[in-house]
Amino acid sequence: MMSDLSVTNDQAFDQVVVDRRWLKWRWLLLALAILCFLSLMISIMIGYHSIFLVPSRIWAVVSGDENTSKLEKIATNFRLSRAIMAFMVGGALAISGALLQALYRNPLAEPSLTGVTQGATTAVVVFAVFGPTIPNHLVIYSVPFIAILGAIISTTITWFLANRVGKVEPLRLILMGVLVGGVLSSATIVSLIWAPDTYANDLIAWLAGSLAATTWEDVRMLSIALLILTPFVFLSVPRANLMQFGDDIASGLGQSINPGRILVLFTACALTAVAVATVGGIGFVGLMVPHSLRWFVGGDLRRLVPACFLLGGALVMVTDFIARNLSSRILMEITGLPMDSVTLPVGIYLSLLGGGFFLFILKKVKT
Amino acid sequence: MNVSVKPVRTAAISASNIDASYDKVKILKQAGIEIEHGKITTLIGPNGCGKSTMMKVFTNLLNYQRGQVIINGEDIAKFTTRKLALELSILPQEPITPPNLSVKDLVEQGCYARVGALGMLKQQDHDGIKQSIHKVGLSRYINRDVDSLSGGERQRAWIALTLAQNTKILALDEPTTYLDIGHQLEILELIQGLNKKDNMTVVMILHDLNHAAQFSDHIVVLNDGKVVTSGAPWDVLTVDLLRGVFGVEASIIEDPVHGTPFIMSHKSILNLK
Ligand SMILES: Nc1ncnc2c1ncn2[C@@H]1O[C@H](COP(=O)(O)OP(=O)(O)OP(=O)(O)O)[C@@H](O)[C@H]1O
Ligand SMILES: [Mg+2]
Numbered sequence: 001m002m003s004d005l006s007v008t009n010d011q012a013f014d015q016v017v018v019d020r021r022w023l024k025w026r027w028l029l030l031a032l033a034i035l036c037f038l039s040l041m042i043s044i045m046i047g048y049h050s051i052f053l054v055p056s057r058i059w060a061v062v063s064g065d066e067n068t069s070k071l072e073k074i075a076t077n078f079r080l081s082r083a084i085m086a087f088m089v090g091g092a093l094a095i096s097g098a099l100l101q102a103l104y105r106n107p108l109a110e111p112s113l114t115g116v117t118q119g120a121t122t123a124v125v126v127f128a129v130f131g132p133t134i135p136n137h138l139v140i141y142s143v144p145f146i147a148i149l150g151a152i153i154s155t156t157i158t159w160f161l162a163n164r165v166g167k168v169e170p171l172r173l174i175l176m177g178v179l180v181g182g183v184l185s186s187a188t189i190v191s192l193i194w195a196p197d198t199y200a201n202d203l204i205a206w207l208a209g210s211l212a213a214t215t216w217e218d219v220r221m222l223s224i225a226l227l228i229l230t231p232f233v234f235l236s237v238p239r240a241n242l243m244q245f246g247d248d249i250a251s252g253l254g255q256s257i258n259p260g261r262i263l264v265l266f267t268a269c270a271l272t273a274v275a276v277a278t279v280g281g282i283g284f285v286g287l288m289v290p291h292s293l294r295w296f297v298g299g300d301l302r303r304l305v306p307a308c309f310l311l312g313g314a315l316v317m318v319t320d321f322i323a324r325n326l327s328s329r330i331l332m333e334i335t336g337l338p339m340d341s342v343t344l345p346v347g348i349y350l351s352l353l354g355g356g357f358f359l360f361i362l363k364k365v366k367t
Numbered sequence: 368m369n370v371s372v373k374p375v376r377t378a379a380i381s382a383s384n385i386d387a388s389y390d391k392v393k394i395l396k397q398a399g400i401e402i403e404h405g406k407i408t409t410l411i412g413p414n415g416c417g418k419s420t421m422m423k424v425f426t427n428l429l430n431y432q433r434g435q436v437i438i439n440g441e442d443i444a445k446f447t448t449r450k451l452a453l454e455l456s457i458l459p460q461e462p463i464t465p466p467n468l469s470v471k472d473l474v475e476q477g478c479y480a481r482v483g484a485l486g487m488l489k490q491q492d493h494d495g496i497k498q499s500i501h502k503v504g505l506s507r508y509i510n511r512d513v514d515s516l517s518g519g520e521r522q523r524a525w526i527a528l529t530l531a532q533n534t535k536i537l538a539l540d541e542p543t544t545y546l547d548i549g550h551q552l553e554i555l556e557l558i559q560g561l562n563k564k565d566n567m568t569v570v571m572i573l574h575d576l577n578h579a580a581q582f583s584d585h586i587v588v589l590n591d592g593k594v595v596t597s598g599a600p601w602d603v604l605t606v607d608l609l610r611g612v613f614g615v616e617a618s619i620i621e622d623p624v625h626g627t628p629f630i631m632s633h634k635s636i637l638n639l640k
Pocket of ligand 1: 389412415416417418421460
């Protein structure tokens with residue numbers, strides 16, 4: 001038997017200079033970037049106000065050309081801010097999911113299934129209803145902090161409930177996540193009873209995960225938040241990579257377990273919370289996106305996370321495009337319900353899509 | 368005047384009077400072990416006697432209640448996780464293989480302690496990684512998913528990871544489980560080669576006593592959380608020991624090729640009830 005060990009002039013040894021996965025990854029990133037750009041263009045060109053904008057008109061508005069109609073200005077601003085928002089929200093949620101999956105060593109870990117999302121939404125609602133009144137212009141910048149705090153608290157509770165038997169088993173974690181999420185959702189609904197009518201409706205619409213009310217102010221807030229969180233993502237990726245191997249190996253490779261865990265958990269919670277703070281409870285992006293990418297780019301988070309950002313962004317952008325353009329007439333025909341002049345929020349579509357995806361993965365995980 | 372003299376030669380790892388427990392159950396009782404530089408030391412003992420626990424203690428994966436562990440002359444408590452990972456690498460008994468990770472992705476993680484978290488973001492140390500993969504003979508599979516490899520190939524991928532860590536001390540918990548006899552020997556010869564050629568200090572846990580006899584400079588026998596005896600294979604492996612610790616009637620002959628003890632087990636005298 002000529003064993004591998006005795007092969008000194010190993011051809012494969014020289015060929016490995018080309019690392020196929022990283023090469024494939026570069027092409028994928030390029031393709032995803034193009035996908036994002038196309039989704040962005042389509043999102044701006046077609047939409048509400050029934051006005052079709054050709055790219056040159058969009059450019060005219062964006063570059064501040066005087067020679068544009070008011071309608072063109074409104075349409076471009078409205079659609080552009082909404083598309084950018086969708087992109088950032090999707091990217092943040094997808095990265096959060098990828099980090100949670102590594103941290104929990106669990107393919108089902110997802111912000112909305114591990115109590116992260118509900119922690120954030122509940123904290124925001126409870127604060128809005130019972131919290132002190134804060135000046136209007138500060139609301140938008142204080143909500144993210146409240147959401148982050150809520151996400152961290154409920155994630156910690158979920159963790160301890162799931163961890164009681166010594167280790168965190170995949171299905172037990174999801175069970176506890178759903179439990180904590182359910183309790184928090186009830187708390188949210190109960191809080192809404194106390195909410196003044198003036199904004200109870202706003203809160204309900206926000207809870208369903210909608211991008212309809214996006215303003216440039218929201219876009220600015222979320223960009224700042226994501227910029228601040230970027231270094232945290234960079235620090236988390238290599239650590240989360242090691243966590244996939246379990247505590248013993250991670251520690252043996254030189255990673256201090258608890259500081260690393262806290263950092264990754266914080267980053268994942270904060271990413272979800274800032275997204276939730278602006279658009280409400282959008283679920284399943286963190287499940288679908290990393291999963292679809294993993295078989296293609298592999299489980300190494302150094303490749304997975306950037307790809308997640310782009311695909312998550314594209315997914316929410318495209319879904320939101322569909323959500324706001326699917327006319328109520330079509331919805332009426334599909335559902336047979338009187339839904340005249342109703343557009344469903346993007347969160348509903350993503351939940352439908354994600355629910356199916358979840359069942360599909362659940363089948364795979366069990367076997 | 369009482370001047371304490373530093374020993375001329377310090378051990379690579381020295382653990383003394385260790386008491387360690389999981390929750391409330393005491394597993395190790397006053398156990399001690401010395402691992403010499405540049406030698407292969409093997410821990411043997413029946414299932415559940417505390418071999419893995421001992422290894423966890425001297426690789427800082429488990430806190431102990433009493434005793435002292437000294438690595439390269441320094442108390443283990445003085446090491447940060449990262450600093451310790453520069454001195455010694457560990458392969459646990461049943462490592463978790465995450466899905467969709469290529470051999471190269473896996474082995475690259477071995478550089479973590481040396482290049483740090485942010486260094487890992489760049490791809491570094493390609494040569495070291497390729498060498499490690501080459502040494503275990505997995506170059507052909509460098510782009511394959513680890514979880515798609517056979518048990519033996521996977522085990523070699525894990526060993527490549529510990530090699531990529533580039534430490535002087537290697538701690539392996541049952542590196543030959545799941546392997547057929549050919550691949551068992553292949554791994555053990557690989558380990559022996561690392562010891563002879565690269566002068567690595569190896570401490571491992573084995574169940575096959577004949578392999579322990581053939582490949583070790585030093586054998587430590589554990590039973591019920593205590594070290595029963597330790598020393599060179601010929602001194603340690605006796606008919607009495609096999610009867611007392613492992614519960615087998617056996618005879619021992621000399622291996623005609625290696626000159627090491629060779630155990631022929633005849634009959635269990637364990638009373639499992
Ligand atoms: N994580 C744990 N929690 C509680 N008890 C444990 C744990 N790990 C091991 N034990 C117990 O400690 C004892 C020693 O375990 P250890 O893993 O050290 O045995 P071992 O000598 O390595 O056995 P084997 O040859 O089967 O690997 C066993 O009785 C085991 O049940
Ligand atoms: Mg063991």
